[in-house]
Amino acid sequence: MKMNGAQMVLACLEAEGVEVVFGYPGGAVLTLYDEIYKKGLPHILTRHEQGAAHAADGYARASGKTGVVIATSGPGATNLVTGLATAYMDSIPLVAITGQVSRPAIGTDAFQEADITGITLPITKHNYLLTELRELPRIFKEAFHIAGTGRKGPVLIDLPKDLQAEVGDFLYPKRAEMATYRPTYEGHSGQINKAAAAISKAKKPLLYSGGGVISSGAHAELLEFSRCTRIPVTTTLTGLGSIPYNYEYYLGMPGMHGTFAANHALNAADLIIAVGARFDDRVTSKLDSFAVGAQVIHIDIDPAEIGKNVAAAIPIVGDVKMVLQELIKVIRPGDTEAWCEQVKTWKKERPIRFTQSADTPLKPQYVISELYRLAGGDIIVTTDVGQHQMWAAQYYALEKPRTFISSGGLGTMGFGFPAAIGAQMAFPGRTVICISGDGSFQMNIQELATASCHKLPVKVAIINNQYLGMVRQWQEFFYGGRYSQTCLAGSPDFVKLAEAYGVLGLRARTAAEVQAVIETALRTPGPVVMDFHVDPQENVLPMVAPNTPIVEMIGGDAL
Amino acid sequence: MKRILAILVEDRPGVLTRVSGLFSRRGYNIQNIAVGRTVEPGVSRMTVTLDAERVTVEQIVKQLNKLVNVLKVSDLTDEPSVGRELMLLKVKAEPEKRSGIQQMVSTFRAKIIDVSPDSMIVEVTGDETKLQAFMLVMQEFGIKELAATGNIALLRGTRTTRETKG
Numbered sequence: 001m002k003m004n005g006a007q008m009v010l011a012c013l014e015a016e017g018v019e020v021v022f023g024y025p026g027g028a029v030l031t032l033y034d035e036i037y038k039k040g041l042p043h044i045l046t047r048h049e050q051g052a053a054h055a056a057d058g059y060a061r062a063s064g065k066t067g068v069v070i071a072t073s074g075p076g077a078t079n080l081v082t083g084l085a086t087a088y089m090d091s092i093p094l095v096a097i098t099g100q101v102s103r104p105a106i107g108t109d110a111f112q113e114a115d116i117t118g119i120t121l122p123i124t125k126h127n128y129l130l131t132e133l134r135e136l137p138r139i140f141k142e143a144f145h146i147a148g149t150g151r152k153g154p155v156l157i158d159l160p161k162d163l164q165a166e167v168g169d170f171l172y173p174k175r176a177e178m179a180t181y182r183p184t185y186e187g188h189s190g191q192i193n194k195a196a197a198a199i200s201k202a203k204k205p206l207l208y209s210g211g212g213v214i215s216s217g218a219h220a221e222l223l224e225f226s227r228c229t230r231i232p233v234t235t236t237l238t239g240l241g242s243i244p245y246n247y248e249y250y251l252g253m254p255g256m257h258g259t260f261a262a263n264h265a266l267n268a269a270d271l272i273i274a275v276g277a278r279f280d281d282r283v284t285s286k287l288d289s290f291a292v293g294a295q296v297i298h299i300d301i302d303p304a305e306i307g308k309n310v311a312a313a314i315p316i317v318g319d320v321k322m323v324l325q326e327l328i329k330v331i332r333p334g335d336t337e338a339w340c341e342q343v344k345t346w347k348k349e350r351p352i353r354f355t356q357s358a359d360t361p362l363k364p365q366y367v368i369s370e371l372y373r374l375a376g377g378d379i380i381v382t383t384d385v386g387q388h389q390m391w392a393a394q395y396y397a398l399e400k401p402r403t404f405i406s407s408g409g410l411g412t413m414g415f416g417f418p419a420a421i422g423a424q425m426a427f428p429g430r431t432v433i434c435i436s437g438d439g440s441f442q443m444n445i446q447e448l449a450t451a452s453c454h455k456l457p458v459k460v461a462i463i464n465n466q467y468l469g470m471v472r473q474w475q476e477f478f479y480g481g482r483y484s485q486t487c488l489a490g491s492p493d494f495v496k497l498a499e500a501y502g503v504l505g506l507r508a509r510t511a512a513e514v515q516a517v518i519e520t521a522l523r524t525p526g527p528v529v530m531d532f533h534v535d536p537q538e539n540v541l542p543m544v545a546p547n548t549p550i551v552e553m554i555g556g557d558a559l
Numbered sequence: 560m561k562r563i564l565a566i567l568v569e570d571r572p573g574v575l576t577r578v579s580g581l582f583s584r585r586g587y588n589i590q591n592i593a594v595g596r597t598v599e600p601g602v603s604r605m606t607v608t609l610d611a612e613r614v615t616v617e618q619i620v621k622q623l624n625k626l627v628n629v630l631k632v633s634d635l636t637d638e639p640s641v642g643r644e645l646m647l648l649k650v651k652a653e654p655e656k657r658s659g660i661q662q663m664v665s666t667f668r669a670k671i672i673d674v675s676p677d678s679m680i681v682e683v684t685g686d687e688t689k690l691q692a693f694m695l696v697m698q699e700f701g702i703k704e705l706a707a708t709g710n711i712a713l714l715r716g717t718r719t720t721r722e723t724k725g
């Protein structure tokens with residue numbers, strides 16, 4: 001069938017089942033946007049390309065589908081960079097389509113030209129510069145295949161302007177035929193048996209699971225495995241929600257702002273079963289004193305993660321869901337009773353905790369707890385990055401996977417609000433709350449227009465402490481209280497600002513006002529901004545100072 | 560220690576950048592890299608020589624395998640293999656020095672491929688130690704300019720790189 005390049009792109013997206021795209025038009029994608037207009041493809045116009053990338057990411061994290069983002073050449077494409085790097089670090093499937101200057105102009109420093117495939121080389125799983133129209137169907141097929149399989153990630157396709165208008169034959173391939181790209185899904189049975197034997201023998205085993213569990217949809221298997229073996233679980237930031245917060249053997253998050261129970265369990269374990277987690281420095285802290293007494297079973301779809309930071313005695317390369325299913329078949333539970341008692345004691349005696357009384361300033365943790373109490377555990381929470389992110393991770397008691405959406409690896413401020421827009425597009429009927437900070441929210445605040453135009457009922461809760469709180473906390477702890485450039489006084493009145501966008505703005509300054517604000521927000525159709533003025537001096541505790549053992553927790557004893 | 564990797568890649572634009580970029584951004588130092596064609600159409604071979612520990616190389620190999628255009632990565636260091644590098648040296652060669660140079664050239668089984676009134680270009684192939692030795696000798700005469708290909712290597716015997724494991 002004859003069609004032009006732009007029509008082909010739309011046909012590819014249709015064949016891949018793409019229901020919505022996020023983007024921002026410009027000179028080099030005019031032909032493509034003309035087709036979007038003609039075809040009526042659902043498109044969310046953000047107010048900045050970075051917002052579009054994060055929205056596609058939030059959509060992907062919430063739905064499990066591949067997110068699609070479109071931007072023009074040059075600045076449009078470079079504005080995607082932070083969004084692509086964010087998705088790359090957390091292994092989120094995205095396909096980014098960028099316009100490029102016409103083929104004869106490539107390499108001439110033409111208007112709005114940028115070498116976006118060069119720029120995004122280290123932050124995409126793969127990328128393509130399309131130079132021949134006949135390659136378009138194959139490349140789109142491959143791009144979606146690469147993005148959404150194996151260890152998922154973003155793929156970028158750079159599409160020259162003249163190629164969008166060129167006419168040719170279109171036939172979409174049924175399969176991506178690739179000589180080189182074949183992820184391993186099935187775990188090696190010998191390794192699985194070895195792991196099962198080690199698990200049966202272990203006296204103090206611990207499941208340490210991450211984003212890979214969510215990515216492969218292995219949450220039910222993980223819970224079943226933990227239940228039938230009676231092995232406690234700790235989940236990383238990107239794994240939050242894969243185990244219900246209130247599950248009796250769930251220890252919470254480990255690491256820098258992890259729980260006492262999780263960090264001490266990692267430290268004391270004789271066997272760590274890492275499931276779709278990568279021993280990030282925010283988890284391990286000082287590597288050479290991390291879990292020194294433990295043997296490691298490492299299950300991951302990416303062979304390069306195994307042995308990268310921590311040596312694995314029993315590596316298992318494969319899809320964690322499939323590997324856990326096999327493991328469940330052969331496992332014979334060991335004796336973990338004494339260990340479980342120990343871990344439960346830690347959990348009971350050293351929980352994360354805060355105090356809010358009527359006459360103290362409003363505590364941020366109280367706001368999060370109230371959000372949870374009033375909105376419940378079956379909603380989608382997105383966060384930005386900083387103190388509020390950690391408090392959300394600690395106190396928002398989520399029950400299901402794909403409900404905690406946060407930039408883990410890259411730690412991208414400005415992620416949360418556009419990601420909430422994307423998540424809301426994936427689930428128009430669900431409650432989506434973006435927990436943000438006064439710093440982070442201002443990094444993509446322009447997306448209020450997007451939420452407003454599309455009447456997306458995203459509820460933003462700004463934990464407003466007038467500081468770049470996490471940086472201020474480090475300055476207090478490690479830089480003698482010299483608050484260099486972290487005071488954000490002079491930020492706008494967020495209530496008035498919301499109103500300027502046609503969005504309801506609400507404010508609470510005391511604990512007594514919190515409930516009414518949240519209830520009003522949840523009751524109101526459409527987007528709402530809640531501005532919570534919290535204690536500016538509050539710190540995220542416990543805390544492990546960088547490069548110290550994870551059991552040396554600041555504030556760990558007092559808790 | 561010195562390690563040699565043979566990498567078979569799809570011959571597509573930008574593949575060299577993808578491979579070399581991976582080395583630099585993950586902090587691995589390449590000593591030299593040689594790229595050329597293979598017997599298979601559409602497939603290029605890169606030979607990378609680097610100084611790294613075994614665990615580091617294992618990680619490099621895994622990361623390389625993740626590149627979509629990489630077909631095969633093989634660590635030849637511990638395999639029986641032959642490696643060669645080609646070097647061209649422009650050596651100062653006043654008439655009275657020429658016989659001395661010629662003598663060294665024949666000792667090293669090198670070749671003189673260009674002669675001008677006061678210089679010569681010498682072509683020499685061999686492994687790293689031989690080339691080092693030859694350079695040392697030529698320095699006596701004065702090396703004006705030097706170009707080298709970097710090391711290329713093949714496994715000994717009938718086995719090909721494609722047939723190695725990993």
